Amino acid sequence: MIIDCHGHYTTAPKSLEAFRQRQIDGLKDPKLAPAKDSLVIKDDEIRDSIEGAQLRIQRERGTDLTIFSPRAGGMAHHVGNAATSALWTDICNELIHRVCALFPKNFVGVCQLPQSPGVRPDNCIAELERCVKEYGFIGCNLNPDPSGGYWTDPPLTDKWWYPLYEKMVELEVPAMVHVSSSCNPAFHFTGAHYINGDTTAFMQFITSSLFKDFPTLKFIIPHGGGAVPYHWGRYRGLAQDLGKPPLAEHVMKNVYFDTCVYHQAGIDLLTRVIPADNILFASEIVGAVKGIDPETGHYYDDTRRYLDAVTTLSRDEKKKIFEDNVYKVYPRFRKRG
């Protein structure tokens, strides 16, 4: 089986976006604020939105199942306040649940959290628990920067986040560290903010003792781990200069990188420096880069091709990346209904 651990519902029906716009309008004029039940999306609309996109791509590329979450750029935790984020998150997660219920062989859910800048992440615990227990979701997306590019909340290693981590450990769910859109003009969202978020989180982990406090806590760093594998010598060296244990021991029992790296040389590097035990297959479809690479004639985000072409991994190592590691990182995957 080939499991893609990183897909977002980027193709949701337009009425979702229209609801969000009404919600944003309602921040200025409360009379315009929409009721939750004003959004009506029929099952057929969901089927249509998935069948021609994610499901078709799964078939075309020979992958079997996608670990699926709301559109990352759409989370936009910086919009409004905690109540804004709570309603929006509720709606987005419910839609993911409906996708997974309609296509149970093809999708397993991961939730967005109702984060809000400056608000303690304790407020995310109930939604996480609901999504795991009622919807059967197996993980969450955690935004290390709810401000959307100004980085005003504490690092992921601060005790600020610990109540949420306690619940994650209790529920046996990992988090993918994933920023959302950027409202800072310095950062293009998929070209800078996403990659910076990944790099930043990894360095936060290095400087901390987070995994002493939470030995079973697990994070997936998407987009191939940001800049980290390319600068693996820098990170090994910085940990050493800081008097930390080797990375294998210090963070790599808890941190995993996905394969959303959109060219052969990048995937070759990733699989050369990062152990197969720490890599999860992913392509982030339908996602950040939509075009066909003129150098190869294939979609940039067809990451399976790059992995298939890697010559330095054994069959067992590839199986770990494509499938086995998912059982380890997402214990609820096996237990799902």
Next chain:
Amino acid sequence: MIIDCHGHYTTAPKSLEAFRQRQIDGLKDPKLAPAKDSLVIKDDEIRDSIEGAQLRIQRERGTDLTIFSPRAGGMAHHVGNAATSALWTDICNELIHRVCALFPKNFVGVCQLPQSPGVRPDNCIAELERCVKEYGFIGCNLNPDPSGGYWTDPPLTDKWWYPLYEKMVELEVPAMVHVSSSCNPAFHFTGAHYINGDTTAFMQFITSSLFKDFPTLKFIIPHGGGAVPYHWGRYRGLAQDLGKPPLAEHVMKNVYFDTCVYHQAGIDLLTRVIPADNILFASEIVGAVKGIDPETGHYYDDTRRYLDAVTTLSRDEKKKIFEDNVYKVYPRFRKRG
């Protein structure tokens, strides 16, 4: 000849740091503010600070000359105001000039700029001109985030920066895009802020038409270009999705990456995806990572070893990286006294 395009005066005499501390104390209590001439550093102190460090390392590693600038982390443009930054920059640049005058075969200067958050970069023009014309410097370091991790100034592609670019073009000097220390607890400075700054700048260039406005403007993106070469497919694909020309045409006539990547796999990737015409040798000594890699028995930052070991570059291509590209990127290098 082997030219290292990226070295900082990280070993300056302690009295420099003490002066800076007095300057910072003076921000709270103006009576404590030091006069410029209260800092006295003798030539022998400078010799001592260089001979056992950068000069010894040049000899040991078989490099000939370093393009040398003030300590990047020390620029700290977020401290105080424009006047604070002006005095500090004046002092730091003068010290670089003295190093270059004492060791003219080994060092050529690049200046720090008196940037300050929210202050138009027009205020940097006089210092740039002074350093180039009086000191014979051949480039500058440009901080894309004078706030030190909050990214509150406009992107490098905004017209905000154009007066400085006009002067750079007139003087024929490039800028190395280099952030300074981070005062944002989210970002470790050498492990996150530096790399993020590099990645961010490159994506700013992609989304803009900056090099249509300044066809001869040149930037060096240090630390191997941040995350960019590892995600080269993503950047090619994003440019394509945005309707921009291919990167070779759109930005790579103006943007160069250095080789501050501290392991063999990273340098192999860099030289595989980025043309030799766009790579400049550098090691950032005495710099970010100080230790010896237990996997190789050599210093992490001994980047010459990695380049020597690359098997896919021709002799001519290596010569471009080690020497020839410097003449192209820094036209004043050849003209220096």
